[in-house]
Amino acid sequence: MGLFDKKKDKPKPKPDFGNVKSGGSSTAPARPPVAAPTAPARTYTVVKGDSLSKIAKREYGDANKWRAIYDANKDIIKDPDLIYPGQVLTIPRG
Amino acid sequence: MRRRAPAALVLILALLVSVGCRRQQQGEAESLAPAVSVSDIDLGRSLNPDRSIADNAASFKPSDTIYISVATEGSASSATLTAKWTYEDGQTVDQSTQTISPTGPARTEFHISKPDGWPVGKYTVQVMLNGALAGTKEFEVAP
Numbered sequence: 001m002g003l004f005d006k007k008k009d010k011p012k013p014k015p016d017f018g019n020v021k022s023g024g025s026s027t028a029p030a031r032p033p034v035a036a037p038t039a040p041a042r043t044y045t046v047v048k049g050d051s052l053s054k055i056a057k058r059e060y061g062d063a064n065k066w067r068a069i070y071d072a073n074k075d076i077i078k079d080p081d082l083i084y085p086g087q088v089l090t091i092p093r094g
Numbered sequence: 095m096r097r098r099a100p101a102a103l104v105l106i107l108a109l110l111v112s113v114g115c116r117r118q119q120q121g122e123a124e125s126l127a128p129a130v131s132v133s134d135i136d137l138g139r140s141l142n143p144d145r146s147i148a149d150n151a152a153s154f155k156p157s158d159t160i161y162i163s164v165a166t167e168g169s170a171s172s173a174t175l176t177a178k179w180t181y182e183d184g185q186t187v188d189q190s191t192q193t194i195s196p197t198g199p200a201r202t203e204f205h206i207s208k209p210d211g212w213p214v215g216k217y218t219v220q221v222m223l224n225g226a227l228a229g230t231k232e233f234e235v236a237p
Contacts, residue, residue: 014185015213020206022188024177027145028200031172031193 041072046087052080059091068092130173130196132228134165135221145201152233156211162231163203164221169196176222177204182215 044055052066059069070080072092077083138147138161139154147163154160164175173194179187188206204219212235221229 014183015181017181017185017187017208019210020188020208022190022204022206024190024192024202024204025145026175026192026194026200026202028166028194028196028202031195 041093042091044089044091046083046085046089048085050083050085052077052083055089055091129170130166130168130223132164132221132223133167133199134163135229135231136163136165137161137219137231137233138163141203141205145203152231154212154233154235156208156214156235156237158212158235159205159207160212160233161203161205162219162221163201164228166194166196166200166202166223167198169198171195174222174224175202175204176220176225178220178222179206180218180220181213182217187217 044059046055052069053063056066056069057063059065066080069089069091070077072090076087076089083089136147136150138149138151139158140148141161141163142148145163146165147161162177164177166173166175173196174191175194176189176191178189181187190204192202192204194200194202214235214237216232216234219231219233220227221231
């Protein structure tokens, strides 16, 4: 009782702001993201027995990606079923 | 008299050089001035379409979304605006940054909300432009 009944001041618990949601916008244009430097495309010289599927399998691990190689080399490949030894193909990044 | 004439001439030349240097320093100071500066900071509960505050306030309810609108002037290819919100004891409530490319006067807004309500107390929001303190606003949340 009396003096001994005084409640001790407990430290105020810190509030939890972990679930605060924030956002923003501006009338000024946002800074365009800096494009990541792209690695230069590699090249591959066709050897006897090659096909676009085989090259795709070797380069990407997926033969079905032959079209990416074909699309990148349409200037030198007229028919995707016909590639010739010595042709230098651009191998786009996978 | 003849001896005084050169002294006067030297004095005039010194004055001219001094004025010239001051003008050059002023020019340098102008060219070193930051391209973007914060001209105004407002707090409120809602925004206008131009990102200005629709209703200025310094006291909020626990359920309010709190908006701060930062007016900037000038242009820059890249400027970062940061809003750091703190609770009364200095506890960080939130900090977010926007990178803008202003081409003239612009308004950038930041807002915070808390689904379970803001603790009652006093808060501070600091606005930093490119990492340097540009202004501070204080507000309270009352029941």
